[in-house]
Amino acid sequence: MDRSPKHAYYPTKPQSQEETINSNTVDLLPVLVDINDSYKTIRELGSGTYGRVLLAYNRDQQQRCALKILPKSTTKFRDFQREYNYSLILTSHRSIISTFETCYQTQDSYILVQEYAPLGDLFESIPPQRGLPEKHAKIIMKQIASALEFMHDKGLIHRDVKPENVMIFDADFHKVKLIDFGMTRKCGSYVRRLVGSIPYSPPEVCEATTNDILVTSAMDIWAFGVLLFCTLTGNFPWEHAQITDIYYNEFLMWQKHQRRKLPSQWFRFTPRLMRLFNKMLDPVSESRCEISEICKYYDDRWISETVRRRPSHEDEGVEEDYSSGGSISGTDLEEITKMMKDYGLDQHNQNQPHLHSSIDIPDINNQALSDNSYFIKKQHNSDVFSHHQHKYIS
Numbered sequence: 001m002d003r004s005p006k007h008a009y010y011p012t013k014p015q016s017q018e019e020t021i022n023s024n025t026v027d028l029l030p031v032l033v034d035i036n037d038s039y040k041t042i043r044e045l046g047s048g049t050y051g052r053v054l055l056a057y058n059r060d061q062q063q064r065c066a067l068k069i070l071p072k073s074t075t076k077f078r079d080f081q082r083e084y085n086y087s088l089i090l091t092s093h094r095s096i097i098s099t100f101e102t103c104y105q106t107q108d109s110y111i112l113v114q115e116y117a118p119l120g121d122l123f124e125s126i127p128p129q130r131g132l133p134e135k136h137a138k139i140i141m142k143q144i145a146s147a148l149e150f151m152h153d154k155g156l157i158h159r160d161v162k163p164e165n166v167m168i169f170d171a172d173f174h175k176v177k178l179i180d181f182g183m184t185r186k187c188g189s190y191v192r193r194l195v196g197s198i199p200y201s202p203p204e205v206c207e208a209t210t211n212d213i214l215v216t217s218a219m220d221i222w223a224f225g226v227l228l229f230c231t232l233t234g235n236f237p238w239e240h241a242q243i244t245d246i247y248y249n250e251f252l253m254w255q256k257h258q259r260r261k262l263p264s265q266w267f268r269f270t271p272r273l274m275r276l277f278n279k280m281l282d283p284v285s286e287s288r289c290e291i292s293e294i295c296k297y298y299d300d301r302w303i304s305e306t307v308r309r310r311p312s313h314e315d316e317g318v319e320e321d322y323s324s325g326g327s328i329s330g331t332d333l334e335e336i337t338k339m340m341k342d343y344g345l346d347q348h349n350q351n352q353p354h355l356h357s358s359i360d361i362p363d364i365n366n367q368a369l370s371d372n373s374y375f376i377k378k379q380h381n382s383d384v385f386s387h388h389q390h391k392y393i394s
């Protein structure tokens with residue numbers, strides 16, 4: 001077989017989504033006997049649940065690229081084929097990673113070739129315990145919302161929205177792209193739950209009692225809401241979206257109006273952003289908002305000025321009603337200040353755990369209420385949230 005990349009195209013590039021379902025056999029996939037013939041591998045860019053991603057230099061095309069290498073020992077051909085097909089179908093969107101038609105197999109692995117993102121992933125860009133400035137978070141959210149809307153319009157659900165799957169191309173975040181379509185499935189299909197869950201999983205997944213979980217766009221919306229929280233704070237809002245998780249339960253009680261005070265880790269957000277969170281993190285998946293809803297909130301202030309300074313003229317007209325829904329009314333700033341003190345919010349930042357801390361889950365019994373946020377840690381590197389704990393298969 002000719003091993004030069006220009007002849008090594010995947011034999012049946014999907015022309016439509018339907019065509020991706022039954023096509024191809026592993027025998028038709030070009031064989032790359034020695035990867036060094038076509039690529040000079042430079043360094044490892046990352047490793048995930050399923051394999052490794054290497055920075056490589058394509059000798060023929062004289063450009064850098066990312067090689068996603070999936071071991072055959074853990075990846076079925078049909079799973080590789082699905083990820084390749086979906087990656088290629090989605091590649092035209094400006095906020096989705098470009099995937100090359102060329103792909104390979106070696107004796108041990110399947111290989112996807114994608115454009116290289118020089119500034120790493122969003123996880124690495126979020127300052128621990130602080131989060132990114134509102135301005136940057138908005139720029140990122142707009143692009144990823146557009147990518148998700150594109151996917152949802154095609155009836156595809158990403159199912160693994162998290163900062164590690166958002167790649168950065170420039171320092172001011174004007175070019176970011178969604179990656180990793182290994183978990184992507186058709187809307188309306190069913191997936192089997194393996195074990196456990198992750199902070200980005202919605203309650204209907206965390207609490208599922210049957211093995212068949214219906215794939216819906218609401219799953220991505222939930223994960224996107226958690227991603228927004230992580231981006232703005234550098235912490236997780238909770239570990240699991242289950243009532244046994246005290247931090248999730250506090251939020252849920254506030255949503256259901258059974259608790260008047262907003263839990264402290266949400267305190268920095270404006271009522272307007274809380275309204276959006278309330279819609280994205282609706283515990284009832286059917287009531288959760290669509291991705292298109294998010295664009296209505298870009299022009300609003302997201303981080304409350306009152307958390308950082310005394311009110312000034314700039315605050316005039318800013319809504320301060322932290323109710324989880326219903327009509328908006330003015331809020332007593334003194335009460336907010338008192339609530340901040342009640343929650344120890346003046347010491348909040350000092351107490352919060354570090355983004356890249358080696359410890360993941362605080363001892364809940366000893367956890368002060370003012371400290372109720374989880375460390376963000378790369379999901380695929382975490383010992384506590386180990387890969388297999390939170391993966392689902394179709």
Ligand SMILES: Nc1ncnc2c1ncn2[C@@H]1O[C@H](COP(=O)(O)OP(=O)(O)OP(=O)(O)O)[C@@H](O)[C@H]1O
Nearest residue numbers: 045046048049050051053066115116117164180380
């Ligand atoms: N095109 C790219 N350019 C630069 N780095 C990349 C690229 N693709 C992936 N990476 C890095 O490699 C990591 C793993 O890639 P990817 O998410 O595709 O693998 P995975 O095994 O499917 O991961 P997961 O644990 O999310 O399932 C990413 O989080 C990122 O840091």
Ligand SMILES: [Mg+2]
Nearest residue numbers: 048164165180
């Ligand atoms: Mg990934």
